[in-house]
Amino acid sequence: MKQLKSLLMIMMLILVVTGCTSTGESKSIGGAVSNDEGTVSQMEEGFIFEVTDNSVLVLDQVNTEDFDKTWNDISESYKGSAIWLQTNEASTLMVGQKVQYWIDGPVAESFPMQGSAEKIEVIAERSVENKAxxxxxxxxxxxxxxxxxxxxxxxxxxxxxxxxxxxxxxxxxxxxxxxxxxxxxxxxxxxxxxxxxxxxxxxxxxxxxxxxxxxxxxxxxxxxxxxxx
The missing domain is CATH 2.60.40.10 (Immunoglobulins)
Structure with a gap:
């Protein structure tokens, strides 16, 4: 009898846990975001290096003096990661901004990599000035x-x-x-x-x-x- 009660309690716990994790709601898991389909988009950080009308080039490391150069100028010597992100927010973003971004869908393993941004958040502005x-x-x-x-x-x-x-x-x-x-x-x-x-x-x-x-x-x-x- 005791074994039967224990078995029933275990089954009820399994049902409760399963119900809590299958609601389909979005969840934040550390630096990642889980969407309704259950896929997880990992959050990354980097610096906007170039901007076009519908995409931005994000580098994970860049020297301040290189912001005034182009990708063609530094591509051969650059050792970090780089990705072109398609986004409808390109017109609101600027070279030099530090951003957090989440990728939507697959990433093309080229150099730079290519993908679509689910979300881009500016976390720091570039300090741009000289004496004049x-x-x-x-x-x-x-x-x-x-x-x-x-x-x-x-x-x-x-x-x-x-x-x-x-x-x-x-x-x-x-x-x-x-x-x-x-x-x-x-x-x-x-x-x-x-x-x-x-x-x-x-x-x-x-x-x-x-x-x-x-x-x-x-x-x-x-x-x-x-x-x-």
Whole structure:
């Protein structure tokens, strides 16, 4: 009789445990997320290195000075992991941001790897500044960009240019409200005709000023606008 009662209790416990784990609800398991189908997407971290209109290139390790370069510049010497993630959030993300991401579905084992992002969360912004420029932010895609930030230049004139790595597509200047040593907020609206956009490459924005002493370029600040592939 005692054995029968013990057997019944064990069966009831099994039913309770099975019912609790088969509700189909999403669960967080450490750094992973379990979806309704029961598959688990592992959370990873990295730094956004390039941005296109529908994907981002994420590296797990990168030197600060390399953010102003392109993947082609560092690919041969890069030793970490790299992945292109397709995402509808690409237009809201920026080069240099540290992110956490979850992959949705299979991953192509190329280099960089390729997959789709289930979710991307920014956990740290890139600190972008030098002696003359700070708080630089870029928005826009497909040749239409808005750049905001602060400048501290002598004679209230800052210069800017956009290159595709081979040729300069834009070269111009902007007069700020105040000159150094004060910081002055600015906004740049840049448009590049579609026929001038690279088929494969990265647009780089350069902010700088000319030396009052010898006319040389000083305080050069570079930041990627958009990558095309």
């Amino acid at each position: 420029f700070r708080n630089i932010k870029v928005t826009g895609l497909k040749g239409k960009y808005t750049i905001t930030g602060e400048g501290r230049v002598f004679e209230v004139t800052m210069n800017y240019a956009v290159s595709d790595g081979h040729n300069y597509l834009v070269e111009d200047f902007l007069t700020l409200d105040m000159g150094a040593p004060e910081w002055s907020a600015f906004t740049l609206d840049i448009q590049i005709p579609e026929e001038k956009l690279p088929l494969n490459g990265t647009l780089i924005l350069e902010l700088f000023e000319y030396s009052a002493e010898d006319g040389s370029v000083i305080n050069l600040f570079s930041i990627p606008l958009e990558s095309f592939r």
